[in-house]
Amino acid sequence: MTDMENPSTENLPYMPFLLGLVALAGLIVAVSTVFDTPKPDYEGTAVAFVNEVPIPETGYLRALSMLEQDKRGPITDADRIRILDLLIEEELLIQRADEIxxxxxxxxxxxxxxxAMIQFIISENGDTEITDDILNSHFLNNLDYFTPSKQIWVKRIYVRGARDDAEQRLQQIRTALQQGENFDTVATQLGDEIFPEIPNSLLPPSKLQAYLGPALTQTAISLDEGAITNAIRVGSGWHFLYLVQQRKGVVPEFDDIRDQVENDYLRKVEEKALRDYLDWLRERADIDQTASQLQPADF
Structure with a gap:
């Protein structure tokens, strides 16, 4: 077996570091080429130049620090040479990617x-101030979002519209329900099977919609507890709905969901930062959409 087929374990600690450099290359390319602007004169200390492009000492020292965290033992002169070689080769690859x-x-x-650019933009907001006052204000301004949705327990009787005796069957169901017969019993004796079956439990409207569809779910939400609808024609049949029980969403205490509030606040801060950055890019760019014959998006 050759050395190429059996790499020495001495090189293995460098693999995560090398992969890290490759990942960082994407961000460097993004910053240097997406804006399509000339590279500014570099005024800091450079450890090397590749086609007159400097490799900053700060990046070199950061790479050494990354290796030091990954490697067992002190950094050697051979490590320093290898790191510089990696940075030079990375720059060569980036320049070639730009060239082609x-x-x-x-x-x-x-x-x-x-x-990479999105992560770069978001990372610039890493020092966002977060206090309990800020989070509590965010919580109060978004109570609907943090309050669990209403849950309802609905039962259904279904009659296929294609039945020859559909009208007769509907009238029998109406009569039985008006006489106070048990809803489940009427469903078993006079109703037709329909799948999927609605679970016998409280469900939020978002989940109930998977069983009833949007139109019937909206009807169910509007019912009072204990109410039964008349026959509703939707799709291929008729539906009687019975609202067995409902539970309104209760506003939680801020302290109980503080982490959730903080995560949502940070998400919205990041979304705003990205939107502002994209708006800035649009303002400084020359965008011509006449060839597409499409209207610009309305932001």
Whole structure:
């Protein structure tokens, strides 16, 4: 077996670090090429130049720090040489990718760069101030979002519209229900099977819709507890709905869901930061959509 087929264990600690450099390359390409602007003169200390493009000492030291966290033992001169070689080769790959317009011809690269840019934009908001007062205000301004939805328990009797005796069957069901007969008994004796069956439990409207569909779910939500509808024609048949029980959503205590409130607040801060950044990019760009014959999106 050759050395190429059996890599030494000495090189293995460098693999996570090398993969990290490859991941970071996407962000570097994004910053340097997406804006399509000339690279500014570098005024800091550079450890090398690749086609007159500097490799900053700060990036070199950061790479050494990454290796130090990954490697067992102290950093050696050989490590320093290897790190510099990796950074030089990374820069060569990035410059070649730019040279052959890899961003323009490879959709996977574009997606990776888009993701890298989004993370870069979001990371700039890492020092967002978060206090209990801010979170409590966010909680109070979004009570509907943090309050669990109403839950309802609904039963149904279904009659196929294609039955020859559909009208007669509907009248029999009406009469039985008006006389106070048990809803389940009437469903078993006079109703037709329909799948999926509604669970015998409280469900939020979002889940109930999977069984009833949007129109019947809206009707069920509007019912008072204990109410039974007349026959409702929806789809291929008739439906009688019975609201067995309902439970209104209760506003939780802030302290009980503080982490949830904080996560939602940060999500909205990040969304706003991204939206503001994209708006800024649009303002500074020359965008011509006349060839597409489509109207610009309304943001």
């Amino acid at each position: 317009n890899l961003i323009g011809i490879d959709s996977s690269v574009r997606k990776s760069l888009t993701s």
